[in-house]
Amino acid sequence: MRSKQSILLFLLLPVLLVAQTGLEDRLSKNFARLEQLKKQIAELQKQISASRLKERSELEQLELIDREMALVARAKGVLKQQADLLSQRIHKTNQKLATTVKRLNQLKDLYAKRAVYAYKYGKIRNLELLLSSESFNQALIRYRYLKIIAEHDARTIKAIEKKKEEIKRIRARLADQLAQKQRNIREKEEQERQYVIRKKEKNALLQKLRRQQNIYRQRLAQKQKEKEKMLALIAELERERALRKKKKEPATRIPHFSFKDFRKAKGKLPWPVRGKIVTHYGKQRDPQSKTYIKNTDIEIKSKLGTPVQCVFKGVVRIITYLPGYGNTIIVDHGKGYYTVYSHLDEIYVEKGEAVSAGQIIATVGDSGSLEGAKLQFGIYGGKKTYNPEKWLSRK
Numbered sequence: 001m002r003s004k005q006s007i008l009l010f011l012l013l014p015v016l017l018v019a020q021t022g023l024e025d026r027l028s029k030n031f032a033r034l035e036q037l038k039k040q041i042a043e044l045q046k047q048i049s050a051s052r053l054k055e056r057s058e059l060e061q062l063e064l065i066d067r068e069m070a071l072v073a074r075a076k077g078v079l080k081q082q083a084d085l086l087s088q089r090i091h092k093t094n095q096k097l098a099t100t101v102k103r104l105n106q107l108k109d110l111y112a113k114r115a116v117y118a119y120k121y122g123k124i125r126n127l128e129l130l131l132s133s134e135s136f137n138q139a140l141i142r143y144r145y146l147k148i149i150a151e152h153d154a155r156t157i158k159a160i161e162k163k164k165e166e167i168k169r170i171r172a173r174l175a176d177q178l179a180q181k182q183r184n185i186r187e188k189e190e191q192e193r194q195y196v197i198r199k200k201e202k203n204a205l206l207q208k209l210r211r212q213q214n215i216y217r218q219r220l221a222q223k224q225k226e227k228e229k230m231l232a233l234i235a236e237l238e239r240e241r242a243l244r245k246k247k248k249e250p251a252t253r254i255p256h257f258s259f260k261d262f263r264k265a266k267g268k269l270p271w272p273v274r275g276k277i278v279t280h281y282g283k284q285r286d287p288q289s290k291t292y293i294k295n296t297d298i299e300i301k302s303k304l305g306t307p308v309q310c311v312f313k314g315v316v317r318i319i320t321y322l323p324g325y326g327n328t329i330i331v332d333h334g335k336g337y338y339t340v341y342s343h344l345d346e347i348y349v350e351k352g353e354a355v356s357a358g359q360i361i362a363t364v365g366d367s368g369s370l371e372g373a374k375l376q377f378g379i380y381g382g383k384k385t386y387n388p389e390k391w392l393s394r395k
Contacts (some may be wrong), residue, residue, distance in 0.1 A: 006051035044068040063175040070367040077346030079188040087322035104163040223324035259334025281387040295386040306364040326367025342376035
């Protein structure tokens with residue numbers, strides 16, 4: 001039975017090592033992303049301070065604060081992922097500790113039994129065993145047998161000492177990991193505090209701006225410009241796709257990943273978020289500016305922090321911030337089809353990551369929005385935009 005368990009452990013060891021390596025790799029990337037976001041936040045804070053000294057317009061100040069809040073929200077998302085990864089690592093370390101302690105106890109038990117035997121019979125019994133041999137060959141065999149037992153006892157003592165040292169190292173590692181998790185908690189609390197401060201500033205500015213009738217026209221004009229940027233981002237992704245196709249390169253270097261036919265999902269896609277559509281696709285009259293605009297997306301009103309799910313299997317190609325759109329994720333679904341998720345708060349994926357249908361990729365926010373928390377959702381195919389309402393399943 002023990003031999004079968006040993007074989008099973010031997011076969012599983014590479015899998016466990018790969019899993020551990022994968023976890024450490026994800027944590028390393030996570031820490032790097034967090035450091036990058038913290039640098040960007042610090043830079044924006046300098047710009048906000050400078051903008052106040054220069055007495056910039058309230059709209060410009062609002063955009064800078066909104067950008068900072070969007071970055072802080074992304075940092076919060078990274079910290080949440082980090083907390084999950086640290087919990088996984090601590091769990092694995094605890095498992096390793098339990099396994100090592102169990103093995104140590106087995107070795108101690110084995111050695112204790114041998115020690116009792118040695119105490120009862122000792123060297124006299126061994127000498128009797130040799131002297132009672134019926135022939136020289138039998139005595140030689142018994143001598144070799146006793147030598148093997150002695151060597152095994154020595155190895156057991158050595159193994160016990162090794163396991164004791166290993167347990168010390170694991171416990172030290174566990175203490176470091178727990179301390180790291182505490183630092184993670186404190187850092188997330190600080191980001192939350194910073195977010196609340198900026199939220200109050202943003203709300204105060206919004207109250208002033210909403211009293212100015214021309215602000216909506218300015219914001220609308222700005223958003224129209226940003227739509228061009230969004231289309232340019234999609235066009236750039238399409239150029240990259242065409243280039244890969246020409247060079248016969250794989251659509252993605254992610255192992256065991258292949259795109260499915262997005263077109264077959266028309267009318268069956270799950271809703272990216274729970275809520276009510278407040279802005280429809282196509283030509284619509286804007287209630288604030290009283291002008292007609294052509295919408296390339298829909299807007300779904302939802303509560304701040306509501307989970308946002310990916311509607312179809314794909315690869316995250318872009319994570320960015322655009323004025324008027326806020327935190328934005330673009331997911332590639334193959335054959336030139338993309339879905340776009342905007343006004344996000346916390347983001348739980350990274351560029352180049354494979355995502356599945358129903359996977360939580362972010363939470364609803366109000367970044368880039370004058371009207372509060374909502375999700376802006378769009379479907380793009382090459383140079384065309386599609387009405388998401390025709391692609392989403394009926395409620």
